[in-house]
Amino acid sequence: MKMKKIILSVTIMGMFVLSTTAQTTKWVFDKTHSKVQFDVDHMVISEVSGQFKDYEGTVLSDKSDFSDAKIDFSIDVKSISTDDEKRDGHLQSPDFFDVPKYPKITFISKSMKKIKENHYKLTGDFTMHGVTKTITLDVTYGGTVTDPYKNIKAGFKISGTINRTEFGLKYNSVVDSGGLMIGEVVTFICKVELMKMKN
Numbered sequence: 001m002k003m004k005k006i007i008l009s010v011t012i013m014g015m016f017v018l019s020t021t022a023q024t025t026k027w028v029f030d031k032t033h034s035k036v037q038f039d040v041d042h043m044v045i046s047e048v049s050g051q052f053k054d055y056e057g058t059v060l061s062d063k064s065d066f067s068d069a070k071i072d073f074s075i076d077v078k079s080i081s082t083d084d085e086k087r088d089g090h091l092q093s094p095d096f097f098d099v100p101k102y103p104k105i106t107f108i109s110k111s112m113k114k115i116k117e118n119h120y121k122l123t124g125d126f127t128m129h130g131v132t133k134t135i136t137l138d139v140t141y142g143g144t145v146t147d148p149y150k151n152i153k154a155g156f157k158i159s160g161t162i163n164r165t166e167f168g169l170k171y172n173s174v175v176d177s178g179g180l181m182i183g184e185v186v187t188f189i190c191k192v193e194l195m196k197m198k199n
Contacts, residue, residue: 041183
């Protein structure tokens with residue numbers, strides 16, 4: 001009985017510590033000053049660029065350098081835009097994203113490790129086309145300022161690559177030179193401005 005009481009006390013203390021150390025400061029994405037972009041090779045000789053226009057997410061972080069950041073981010077895949085309506089429609093089809101079946105791309109962070117001054121390695125679970133893999137992204141922290149409207153803003157540039165075929169997006173064809181029409185490696189570049197939520 002005494003041992004059970006000790007175990008119960010330790011469990012309660014542990015829960016209390018977790019609840020008091022969890023991040024309480026919430027940041028949201030300022031979409032007016034943010035972009036979620038990507039590049040992919042086209043016929044080996046050039047690149048096609050695009051962006052996702054509709055996305056949402058939150059960042060929880062109490063530390064001024066964001067090294068304790070917890071990130072939950074979601075992209076609405078049907079908002080994809082490559083400045084070509086026909087191509088965008090094809091990308092939404094079962095050949096690629098199959099939007100009706102897999103409408104979201106998500107990223108849930110596991111760690112935000114500071115490697116030097118304002119540079120970080122952001123690791124988390126990335127889910128696309130029904131497949132989840134752990135990926136690591138490069139992050140540059142631009143700093144934190146107060147804007148003219150008294151909002152506290154923080155800026156970041158996030159970049160990384162994935163192989164789309166590992167997520168089931170395998171559609172392709174071969175050009176006359178023997179190379180692939182569409183590159184398999186996709187580069188993400190996200191320029192993000194966060195706004196601190198007011199209490």
